[in-house]
Amino acid sequence: MQVESIAKALGDESRRKIVELLKDGELPASTIFEQFNYAAPTISRHLSVLKEAGIVNTRRNGVFIYYSLEKQALEVIYNWLAPLLGIAAEKPKATPKERSSKPKVKVETNPFEKFQSEF
Template sequence: MSIEVISKAIGDESRRKIIELLKDGELPASAIFDQFDYAAPTISRHLSVLKEAGIVSTRRNGVFIYYALEVKTLANLADWLSPLLPGSIPAKLNKERVVRVAKQKPENPFDKFQSEF
């Protein structure tokens, strides 16, 4: 999935909460529904958005649907973000950085004398 699709999917607070719930492993949909005060169709829609973005996957066991994080998708997001974060710039790039010093204007000896004309 593209970074744009992933970022739109995680832009909602409820979807981020679902991701946090799944960080320790897969959960049945009913366990996710229990964590929210919203109606089940609302949470189902959030889960669908996450699934369409490739952030979660599903596994059916009888009548139960289990949701789990797709680590590969989150790793792609982390790979895209890591160069943008402070302290994560590779040493090679740090060495190649060019520091530009502002050119100083040469001092004019006549600037000391202010003309009143």
């Protein structure tokens, strides 16, 4: 993901509105189309530009296409702008490592051993 392609994709007001719609989570294409007074092919083109820039992801469920934000693309822009604005850029978070725990060995005892020793 390059800053240029992301910035170019976000340069259009309609595409910025789509990004704002997706900030709260995944939406089907039909819901996005309803928010505009443009023809569906126009919005489809805007969604394609956002997808090509890596700003949105798609997921197909049957005949429906769902769109969601790819936050890593927005982080690229943020990290580029942060030094210019005097903000410390966020460092990528390390993924938590799994603890290697040894499986507990269960010692099997015969419940009748206790009684056998009494006889």
